Amino acid sequence: MEKKDIIQSFKDSLFTGLIALALFGPIVGLRTASKGEGLFITPQWGVVFLLVGLCILGRFLINLNSVRKTEITSFSKFTSKFSAITEDKAKHFAITAILFAVVFPFLPFTDRYFMDVAIMILTYIMLGWGLNIVVGLAGLLDLGYVAFYAVGAYSYALIATTFGWSFWICLPLAGLFAAFFGILLGFPVLRLRGDYLAIVTLGFGEIIRIILINWYEVTNGPDGITGIPRPSFFGLPFKRSPDEGETSFHLFFNLEYSTMHRIIFLYYLILVLALITNYFTLKIRKLPVGRAWEALREDEIACKSLGVNPTNTKLTAFAIGAMFGGFAGSFFATRQAFISPESFTFIESAIIVAIVVLGGMGSQTGVVLASIFLIGITEMFRDLEQYRMIAFGGAMVLIMVFKPKGILANRKPTILMHGDKK
């Protein structure tokens, strides 16, 4: 490297430092804190100088080695190799993953915490697969998917607490309710173009949440619904001491009572629900309506001229996506036994959309990887409670910058015009 270049990159780094100072100076450096009446400022210049120093150093190193370029290429080489492998061995990969998921609860290192995280990841995988029908296949950006999740959870909770019906009756009902809401929302707005649709669905998500907060008579407002019945193993409840005339799970199978039974059951429940979603999606892609979705995603005008009704086709995608969101919502309600509007904020929608897009839109495997990665990151930062969402957002930006098409980037149409020519 020539001397001129070094001076140049040195200047560049100093400029970066200046910007960093402007960024961190007021917000980090001058922390406002209330003391009695009014606000006071506590300076924290140490942190600012540390951050600015890091920025200067980082920029200088990047300039010096042009690290970034090699990193980008090696990173994308790695991921494209990876996606090629998963593409070639899709079946093997899927079978291994499912087998692993099935034996996971009985592995020696699996404890309660791991199970909880696994259940959470599976819930997001299911939501991701559900939204993948809308975003990945039909190409409709839905930023209010959490609305259907909420509708499912609340309708499950309300039906179960009012009528006392079992999980297996409430689950399809909740799914139907969510699908109905999907149609209700979709009907007026699906004629809109992409970005407008995004903002309207976002608005719809917020409307649902505000209604849940304010409609005291039905939803109990911000306090939420408590005492949602836990699921039973086909009529056998998971209780230490069952009620009169009832047999509980551990008595029936002659096992020693453990709270893990219920957790493991919930784990398999969500695993089965998620796999049903996946199976359904894979099958429907091969049916006329699934092909119409993909065709609409690629070219709406061509579809119209070939006699595909765009509104109806989109509506089916919306309703089916909403239905799976509703199923996931019911599962959430029964797992938590308590729901409140707090659980259905915009950030949830953002996470689900992020999972679908980061996974590579339309890729079922990608959704799995993205869920594990994103939820894993937030779990890793669990001890640093405050920083975990920064890490989460940062990961979203970084993946997009280095790999804009998602982790698994090969989005192939299900059928091609001339056989499987590549």
Next chain:
Amino acid sequence: MEYFIQQLVNGITLGSIYGLIAIGYTMVYGIIGMINFAHGDIFMIGAFVALISFIIFGLTGVALPIILLLVLLIAMLFTACYGWTVEKLAYKPLRGSFRLAPLISALGMSIVLQNYVQVAQGARVKPMQPLISGGLEFFKNSEFIVTVSYLQIFIVILTIILMGIFTYLITKTDLGRAQRACEQDRTMTALLGINVDRTISITFIIGSSLASVAGMMFVLYYGVIDFYIGFLAGIKAFTAAVLGGIGSLPGAMLGGLLIGLIETFWAGYVSLEYKDVAAFSVLIVVLIFFPTGFLGKPDIEKV
């Protein structure tokens, strides 16, 4: 009637704030065709910078108009840095990528900014003593006295001044011409010797400065902020931009005013709890009948 006029005044004030934020959305959408989701958080950062500088200058005892001017300039400067950096880090590498990529990146940036401010400034709400108090009173003989506070006058006048400067900038200067050219055809503009990257950067800087002014107004008007204000204000401002026709600058201002008025009238006459629902419902209804907003260009699809 008096109550109506009072709501009108409040609505126009609120609408000015939304309008200023909406301009940032509409400009960015016009020039690179993406929804800048982090814009609401830029507005929030502007509000924080303004709050911090109000506290600092509050201790020095300088005259109020000078404080206001200084805070305005400081907030614009520092917030513009944020807008510029966000564009460089999160959007520029994605230019020419597929449509959803910048949106996701913007969502991530929005999460980062929100939590960054939460970590740096604490999660508690920040109250501030009112700086500009007093006002004019009308209809003193009737039952309901209409008050137009000096603060409301200040906000509306400042908005009008900024809109004047801004309209001049866009319609009469070289910069504005470059910007409008980029909106129409970026490749052609680059061929004609205009630095497209710089023009886009400047768009972000202008948008962020206007948002920071809105942030400063928000601090003065409500007297309390927290790290989460950007989300709702951002969404409403975006709604305003869509309502007025996204990509159209007068449309953004008109949409902002409409959203402000709808919100205050709804809160005043219908129900306070559902005031946020009002804005979104209006948006849905408008989009069904005017798919491109009030002042938007009709969208012609080409094969």
